[in-house]
Amino acid sequence: MSITIDKDPDTTALPERIRRFPFPFTGDQYRYSANVEPAHKTVPTEAGAWGARLIDIDEFYHQELADRDEILTRDPSRMQVLPHMRPAVWDALTTVLSSTAEDYPDTMSFHREGNACRWQNTLQGLDIEFTVGDDDSLPGGPLRFLGTQIQDDIVLLDIRDNTMWLDAGLVTFAADWSFSFDVGMNFLEIHGPVPRVKEEKIVSRAEQFLLRLQPGEQFRRTNWTMTIGQRLDTSTETYPEWGPDRGTIAADPDMPDKLHLRVEVQHLIRLPHTGVLMFLIRSYLLPLSDIAKVPAWREKFGHVLAELPEDMAEYKGIIRYRKTASDWLLAS
Numbered sequence: 001m002s003i004t005i006d007k008d009p010d011t012t013a014l015p016e017r018i019r020r021f022p023f024p025f026t027g028d029q030y031r032y033s034a035n036v037e038p039a040h041k042t043v044p045t046e047a048g049a050w051g052a053r054l055i056d057i058d059e060f061y062h063q064e065l066a067d068r069d070e071i072l073t074r075d076p077s078r079m080q081v082l083p084h085m086r087p088a089v090w091d092a093l094t095t096v097l098s099s100t101a102e103d104y105p106d107t108m109s110f111h112r113e114g115n116a117c118r119w120q121n122t123l124q125g126l127d128i129e130f131t132v133g134d135d136d137s138l139p140g141g142p143l144r145f146l147g148t149q150i151q152d153d154i155v156l157l158d159i160r161d162n163t164m165w166l167d168a169g170l171v172t173f174a175a176d177w178s179f180s181f182d183v184g185m186n187f188l189e190i191h192g193p194v195p196r197v198k199e200e201k202i203v204s205r206a207e208q209f210l211l212r213l214q215p216g217e218q219f220r221r222t223n224w225t226m227t228i229g230q231r232l233d234t235s236t237e238t239y240p241e242w243g244p245d246r247g248t249i250a251a252d253p254d255m256p257d258k259l260h261l262r263v264e265v266q267h268l269i270r271l272p273h274t275g276v277l278m279f280l281i282r283s284y285l286l287p288l289s290d291i292a293k294v295p296a297w298r299e300k301f302g303h304v305l306a307e308l309p310e311d312m313a314e315y316k317g318i319i320r321y322r323k324t325a326s327d328w329l330l331a332s
């Protein structure tokens with residue numbers, strides 16, 4: 001495959017939020033597929049690049065962590081751990097902290113001797129010691145603590161009976177689904193509402209792939225939808241706060257600034273000690289007005305929106321405004 005990097009001086013002058021955005025479209029059409037690839041690989045885009053690191057820390061770090069804290073205080077059901085998953089939570093915490101320290105040596109460090117650990121995060125002025133297995137050694141317990149250190153939502157799936165079970169997690173930024181409703185479901189049940197994927201065997205193929213992952217292996221995929229407003233919490237629980245905007249955005253003169261392409265970079269990691277599957281969801285929002293600053297993105301996304309089959313547009317909740325958005329993008 002040959003990759004052309006756009007050297008246009010206008011795009012190199014773009015702000016970071018655009019240059020680092022994981023723009024997901026390679027052509028003018030989008031369909032679901034079992035789009036899983038190895039993690040840690042830099043992906044060049046027409047505006048910059050993304051994907052070198054497992055955990056991505058950006059300019060929205062403090063704001064998103066403050067949002068998460070506020071959501072969890074209001075609604076503790078966004079974090080749940082079934083009792084048999086407690087060891088997996090520690091596995092997730094130590095895996096993520098050590099990887100983040102390796103990727104950000106200037107601001108983070110992680111040291112472990114036996115079960116005794118020390119984590120430093122200078123972005124938060126934090127220097128903390130804790131003991132693996134002792135839930136009281138970290139504020140709020142290990143999963144809650146991990147949710148204060150990374151922007152990603154965290155889902156842990158137990159592997160048994162030849163499938164995966166969503167048995168723990170901390171999800172404050174769900175894109176139109178409910179974490180607490182899904183707790184205890186298996187992989188197929190979780191994907192029940194998604195059109196096409198059952199008939200096209202996408203979910204069963206992905207499931208077989210994930211079941212074969214070896215401890216320590218790290219893969220990723222992207223997914224996308226659209227969100228109105230700079231809002232990450234579009235969970236079923238808060239639907240009354242954001243759902244009605246879907247009916248009014250097409251007529252809103254501020255649509256280009258309010259309507260966002262929402263991309264999830266999802267990591268799939270078989271944890272090294274417990275063999276549990278960790279699913280990390282990092283959500284990025286970019287308004288149409290920013291997409292339009294990159295001519296290739298404006299065009300591709302405009303065509304994808306126009307061409308997307310009705311059932312997929314309906315499922316994504318974009319059916320009432322996708323034509324207006326597409327027309328705006330393509331009218332340059």
Ligand code: HEM
Pocket residue numbers: 032033034035036155157164166176177178182190191193194197202203206210221223224225268277279315316
């Ligand atoms: C193992 C970790 C995974 C978990 C926990 C997970 C969870 C979810 C959830 C909760 C939804 C929303 C369903 C709803 O509307 O209620 C979803 C959507 C979806 N998932 Fe997964 N998923 C995982 C992995 C994958 C993989 C590996 C694929 C590969 C094909 C996949 C494909 C999809 C697709 C195509 C959608 C629809 C997205 C959209 O159109 O917005 N998922 N997933």
